[in-house]
Amino acid sequence: MKQPVRLTVVGGGSWATALVKILSEGNVHIRWWLRSGPDAEHIRKFHHNPSYLSDVRISPRKVRVCTKVREALKDSEFVILAVPAAFIEDALKGVKPEDLAGKSVVSAIKGMIPAQNLLVTDWTEQTYGVPADRIAVIAGPCHAEEVALEKQSYLTIASQNLGCASDVAQLLSCRFVEASPIDDIYGVEYCAVMKNIIALACGITHGLGYGDNFQAVLVSNAMQEIRRLVDKVYPVHRDLSASAYLGDLLVTAYSPFSRNRTFGHLIGRGYSVQSAQMEMNMIAEGYYAVKSIHEVNRQYGVEMPITETVYTILYEKTSPVTATNALKGMLK
Incomplete structure (x- = not known):
């Protein structure tokens, strides 16, 4: 044997x-x-x-x-x-x-x-x-x-x-x-980091009371945001509609099992970062990732309104309502 x-x-x-x-x-x-x-x-x-x-x-x-x-x-x-x-x-x-x-x-x-x-x-x-x-x-x-x-x-x-x-x-x-x-190790890894940030955004907006229509537009725009970043960081031909990219984003953005979506939902409902972390028994990677991507993007200058919205809410203590209202006008 x-x-x-x-x-x-x-x-x-x-x-x-x-x-x-x-x-x-x-x-x-x-x-x-x-x-x-x-x-x-x-x-x-x-x-x-x-x-x-x-x-x-x-x-x-x-x-x-x-x-x-x-x-x-x-x-x-x-x-x-x-x-x-x-x-x-x-x-x-x-x-x-x-x-x-x-x-x-x-x-x-x-x-x-x-x-x-x-x-x-x-x-x-x-x-x-x-x-x-x-x-x-x-x-x-x-x-x-x-x-x-x-x-x-x-x-x-x-x-x-x-x-x-x-x-x-x-x-x-x-x-x-x-x-x-x-x-495509770099494309997969950057997409895995980004999908947690997007799930935070989905959770925040869901916690604020936004519905499925808005979530669909948010995720569609997020896919474009992810494409801009990975094409800048590691420009190779890739099909971002494949399950390793789009599939991973969708399940993390929509699933009730998603700890990042859950964390974001608590923030949208008015929890502080510390209170949301205490409420959960697991780590939401997106909380740390959004700060890293914000700092990495200083080098690349990619347009990332969803990422920046999550960053301002979590690290600059901008009101989720105020930040999301500003984001709404940037989505198409």
Whole structure:
């Protein structure tokens, strides 16, 4: 029998739990790093994550839980990062370049490193010396909650090295998930960052009482905004109507499972940023991402009215009503 593929999953949240479930469908051995000692011990004893997607059974035969990240990385062929971008540096604290040497690193993170305004893939390459052809990105459209229910889902795996993308896609394909490879890693990663910002905008306007008609126009304009940015940052031919781009945007903008839409909805209803964060048990990547994109766009000067509206609401404390009224006249 073929030897199991050795994997490490870094992160203990809902998306990490969903990825462990998907990967466990194959011939694998997973070392799963969690920050929380009590959660790790609970998984060892009872075979489910007590904090996220608690109905998902964790196979004790295929999954070994760790709380020491360097131990979790030993002997793995693939390392999947599934920690919010704002906390990945802390999660990998103490990890050295040699710990990732020879491994393929896969980002399941839909955000940017806040202090440096870097894509996670660029940060991984610069910080740990992982070659670009051994780095990949997981894109949706796919919500962890539907993976837990084994609803039919689709993933896109992007890498500059199509062979690397194909290897990861094979690992993430199972009876309820179809995964396909592409080579537009920067387009996919920027779109993944942007769709969370747009979901915040959708949530804010929904919280203010805007209906489906406005949401449709908002998302249509958002797609144009995303196109302007990715064409400026990484100008290659791409079909933004594909599921890795448009599909991921739609599910994040409209789904009740979207934590970014939920966060935005709370802001639209009058919650402060701090109150909205306390209300939620999960991180909304878009909150950090909109500041990073705002700062990155100083270099490119792309017209991004929706992004700037969200930025002014969250970081300049502009009233959502005032900011949205100004945005309405810019949409077509």
